Amino acid sequence: xxxxxxxxLLHYSGSSxxxxxxxxxxxxxxxxxxxxxxxxxLQSGQHLIASMQLQKLNSHYQNLxxxxxxxxxxxxxxxxxxxxxxxxxxxxxxxxxxxxxxxxEEVLMSLVVELGLDRANELPELWLAPASEVPPAAEEQxxxxxxxxxxIMRRYEIGPKLGEGGFGLVYAGTPRxxxxxxxxxxxxxxxxxxxxxxxTGSGWSFSADSNMARGPKKHLKRVAAPxxxxxxxxTGVFAPRPSTxxxxxxxxxxxxxxxxxxxxxxxxxxxxxxxxxxRFIKIDGKVRTDITYPTGFMDVISIEKTSENFRLxxxxxxxxxxxxxxxxxxxxxxxxxxxxxxxxxxIPHLITHDARTIRYPDxxxxxxxxxxxxxxxxKITDFIKFETGNMCMVTGGANLGRxxxxxxxxxxxxSFDVVHVKDSTGNSFATRLTNIFVIGKGNKAWVSLPRxxxxxxxxxxxxxxxxxxxxxxx
Numbered sequence: 081x082x083x084x085x086x087x088x089l090l091h092y093s094g095s096s097x098x099x100x101x102x103x104x105x106x107x108x109x110x111x112x113x114x115x116x117x118x119x120x121x122l123q124s125g126q127h128l129i130a131s132m133q134l135q136k137l138n139s140h141y142q143n144l145x146x147x148x149x150x151x152x153x154x155x156x157x158x159x160x161x162x163x164x165x166x167x168x169x170x171x172x173x174x175x176x177x178x179x180x181x182x183x184x185e186e187v188l189m190s191l192v193v194e195l196g197l198d199r200a201n202e203l204p205e206l207w208l209a210p211a212s213e214v215p216p217a218a219e220e221q222x223x224x225x226x227x228x229x230x231x232i233m234r235r236y237e238i239g240p241k242l243g244e245g246g247f248g249l250v251y252a253g254t255p256r257x258x259x260x261x262x263x264x265x266x267x268x269x270x271x272x273x274x275x276x277x278x279x280t281g282s283g284w285s286f287s288a289d290s291n292m293a294r295g296p297k298k299h300l301k302r303v304a305a306p307x308x309x310x311x312x313x314x315t316g317v318f319a320p321r322p323s324t325x326x327x328x329x330x331x332x333x334x335x336x337x338x339x340x341x342x343x344x345x346x347x348x349x350x351x352x353x354x355x356x357x358x359r360f361i362k363i364d365g366k367v368r369t370d371i372t373y374p375t376g377f378m379d380v381i382s383i384e385k386t387s388e389n390f391r392l393x394x395x396x397x398x399x400x401x402x403x404x405x406x407x408x409x410x411x412x413x414x415x416x417x418x419x420x421x422x423x424x425x426x427i428p429h430l431i432t433h434d435a436r437t438i439r440y441p442d443x444x445x446x447x448x449x450x451x452x453x454x455x456x457x458x459k460i461t462d463f464i465k466f467e468t469g470n471m472c473m474v475t476g477g478a479n480l481g482r483x484x485x486x487x488x489x490x491x492x493x494x495s496f497d498v499v500h501v502k503d504s505t506g507n508s509f510a511t512r513l514t515n516i517f518v519i520g521k522g523n524k525a526w527v528s529l530p531r532x533x534x535x536x537x538x539x540x541x542x543x544x545x546x547x548x549x550x551x552x553x554x
Contacts (some may be wrong), residue, residue, distance in 0.1 A: 297321070306330050308399045309337055320349070320372050326435035327376030331476075333392060333400045335361065336371040338381065342402050360385050364413065364434075365455040376434060377475055377517070378413050378527075380405070380455060391527065394473070396536040398480035403530045412461065414527060416517050417449045430460075433517075450518040452526065464518045464526070471520035472501060473534060477511045483534020485523065489513070503535055 300321035305311055306329075311319055322334045336352045339345050339361070346352045349371065355361065356369045362382040363375055375381060381390040389410035395401040415432035420441070423429045430441040432451065438460060445451060448466040453459070464470060467486070474482045484501035487508070491497050497513040520526045537545065 296324070300329075309333065310341070310399065311337075322374040323370050323372045325374040327374045327379075329374070332374035332376045334371070335363070335368065335373045335375055338375060338390075338392075338400075342400075378415065379434070380410050380413055382410055393527070393530055394475070394481035395530050396481045396532045396534060401530045403528070405528060409528060411456065412452055412454055414517075414519060415451050415453050417445060417447050417451060420445070420447060448513065448516070448518075464521055466516070466518055469522060470518050471523060471525050472499075472516050472518045474501070474511050474515050475517045476515035479509050479511050479515075479536075481534060482509065482536050483519070483525075483529060484509070486516070486518075504533070505535055507536075 298321060300319045302311055302316060302319040303313060305319040309319070320334045320336050322329050322332050325332070335356070336349055339352050339355065340347070340349065346355060352371050356371050359367045359369065360383055361368055362384070363373065364380055365382070375392055377392060377394070379392045381392065382388070387407075389405050389407060391403050391405045391409070391413075392400050393403050415434055415436060417430055418433055419431040421429050421431070423439075427439055428441060428443075430438045430445060430451070432438070432453075436453065436458070438451075438453075438458070441451070441460060442463065444465075445460075445463050446466070450464040450466075451460045452462040452464075454461050468488065470486055472484065472486055474480055479501075482501070482503060484503035486499060487502050488500040489497060490500070498510050499513050499516050500508060500510045501516075502508045
């Protein structure tokens with residue numbers, strides 16, 4: 081039984097499980113002669129089990145050995161002491177004796193059995209506090225914000241379990257009835273990542289093991305991909321996951337989808353990679369070789385080999401469309417102002433929707449305004465105020481892709497401000513303020529719009545338009 085084997089390794093230095101791989105604690109070169117017991121921390125290594133059997137339970141067997149002088153001294157390094165005799169903090173102790181106060185063996189055994197410890201990297205890491213019974217204020221343990229290791233203070237009673245993870249349990253402690261102030265704070269650590277648990281009523285927090293993943297996610301299921309990518313479900317299991325970049329995953333279009341699925345310049349992802357590695361693709365004037373680079377709203381994609389320029393912009397159905405632009409229009413882009421902050425040394429900074437940080441902006445520029453940025457230099461050349469009467473495009477919500485003129489703004493303190501917009505056909509709609517992107521002054525847009533000009537038609541209107549086009553062609 082693995083629990084019995086692990087306990088024999090922990091408690092008995094002469095156990096048959098001891099092997100040359102784990103030598104006894106007497107051969108441990110780092111076992112010093114301590115005048116005052118110091119807290120220690122066990123690390124993974126070849127002497128881990130031997131060190132634990134020395135550090136953990138010697139103090140328990142020391143008192144047992146003092147009961148009879150003829151009995152064997154159980155526990156490595158234990159010395160003969162009279163009944164009730166303990167070593168003082170200032171006295172020099174024999175090698176291997178860490179603490180003279182007994183540790184509750186049943187508690188430790190129950191915790192070890194409950195965890196099922198049978199590997200060295202899952203053994204509990206414990207600290208024993210100094211042997212002072214009621215430490216004065218000057219000797220009290222300093223309060224820390226986060227404890228990276230668990231530790232045991234002497235003379236405790238097990239309290240309620242605070243939490244558990246994939247490899248560990250955390251227990252709180254309560255004072256003993258004899259009035260001592262020590263408490264137990266015990267944590268077991270394994271190989272997983274750490275999550276911090278608060279200790280109720282004391283303001284302390286310490287780490288316990290958990291099953292949290294480490295690192296960013298690298299995969300994306302095809303059925304979980306955004307709908308506006310328009311990927312079929314039967315081509316494969318996975319979809320290209322966008323890299324970390326200036327646009328959110330749900331609001332971007334990976335470069336591989338634009339080149340392969342929209343422009344049809346490649347048939348496979350490997351062909352897209354070959355195109356990008358030849359440095360043919362520029363996004364906002366910078367060469368991008370990452371095939372999963374996240375392109376987003378108002379980004380300018382340039383292909384010098386074919387002398388083509390594209391601007392990512394929404395159609396009336398909320399999808400990124402292939403919108404070709406001229407070389408003159410490709411020299412600038414529009415950016416919405418997200419935040420204005422005062423940075424180091426009082427320097428004002430402006431943060432845009434595509435994660436640009438521009439220093440020393442015009443003092444007249446405020447949040448929700450739109451700035452015109454030169455792609456080559458990255459500097460602001462002009463800006464549009466968020467005002468009634470200016471043209472805007474909706475970048476989120478049910479009206480995604482619609483274009484109109486701002487007619488009214490409703491302020492709702494503590495909630496979301498609502499903006500009312502009217503398109504060129506006279507239809508009015510409303511959306512949140514965060515979904516409004518100003519694209520022009522008055523009725524004149526600063527960027528060219530795709531087919532449809534941002535006017536959404538009903539199903540009946542689309543049918544009539546198709547029939548009229550069919551009759552005119554015939």
